[in-house]
Amino acid sequence: MTNSLHSNIHIQQVSDFQELVSTSFQGGINAICWNRKLIGDFSEIVQKIELNENMVEITQEELRELQLSKQGQLAREILINDFNLLKAQGASPVLNIINNYERDDSYPFFPTDVYSFHVDRSPIPSATFLCTYFGESSEIIPNSEATQKVLIPEIRAELKKLHGGKEDGFEVFLSEYFFDLHYQAKPDGNAISLGIGNLWKLAIDHPQSKVLPCLHRAPKEKEGEKRLMIIC
Numbered sequence: 001m002t003n004s005l006h007s008n009i010h011i012q013q014v015s016d017f018q019e020l021v022s023t024s025f026q027g028g029i030n031a032i033c034w035n036r037k038l039i040g041d042f043s044e045i046v047q048k049i050e051l052n053e054n055m056v057e058i059t060q061e062e063l064r065e066l067q068l069s070k071q072g073q074l075a076r077e078i079l080i081n082d083f084n085l086l087k088a089q090g091a092s093p094v095l096n097i098i099n100n101y102e103r104d105d106s107y108p109f110f111p112t113d114v115y116s117f118h119v120d121r122s123p124i125p126s127a128t129f130l131c132t133y134f135g136e137s138s139e140i141i142p143n144s145e146a147t148q149k150v151l152i153p154e155i156r157a158e159l160k161k162l163h164g165g166k167e168d169g170f171e172v173f174l175s176e177y178f179f180d181l182h183y184q185a186k187p188d189g190n191a192i193s194l195g196i197g198n199l200w201k202l203a204i205d206h207p208q209s210k211v212l213p214c215l216h217r218a219p220k221e222k223e224g225e226k227r228l229m230i231i232c
């Protein structure tokens with residue numbers, strides 16, 4: 001099920017970029033949203049970039065060189081501006097066109113790809129910023145509405161087998177192979193779509209974090225429709 005943004009107590013809305021970066025996560029808040037209605041034609045940019053692989057990063061140079069209509073140019077200005085705002089904060093934004101992400105099928109009972117609810121992790125304090133400009137948008141779910149997969153008994157038992165049945169080093173194994181980052185929605189859990197054009201700051205798992213990391217996932221793409229997004 002997908003829900004609207006507004007009734008969710010773990011989300012805080014802000015009204016500009018400065019507020020987005022200066023607002024800290026606290027209490028139950030682990031997702032902050034600069035809600036926007038963008039102008040311009042982002043689909044034109046998607047169409048103009050050739051995609052021979054699952055996904056491609058568009059450099060700022062490539063973006064500047066595209067021949068675009070007035071509406072396409074408006075979209076480009078927004079992309080360049082967002083990119084520069086994030087960069088000026090010390091982030092390393094990437095602008096991607098995504099047909100699909102690589103699916104992880106190493107262990108069918110436990111895919112560790114970004115289509116699965118997960119947290120991002122970093123050894124240093126930081127946050128994930130993301131915005132979908134075109135196509136299906138990312139989703140989040142409240143922490144209370146999902147369970148860490150390594151804590152689900154049947155899954156844990158399978159993972160234990162994979163680790164040769166040993167208790168010794170099991171926790172390290174879970175984190176080394178990123179199993180501990182993934183979550184399963186509870187039967188009544190509601191995924192929340194992050195929407196188009198909104199710039200989000202999501203809490204990640206890092207040693208000094210005071211809040212729970214935000215559970216999020218990439219959406220299943222619509223057949224034949226690519227996504228355009230910025231992420232860092």
Ligand SMILES: O=C(O)CCC(=O)C(=O)O
Binds near residue numbers: 216217
């Ligand atoms: O593509 C998305 O919507 C999310 C991607 C993501 O979560 C990641 O790269 O860690």
Ligand SMILES: [Fe+2]
Binds near residue numbers: 118119
């Ligand atoms: Fe992620």
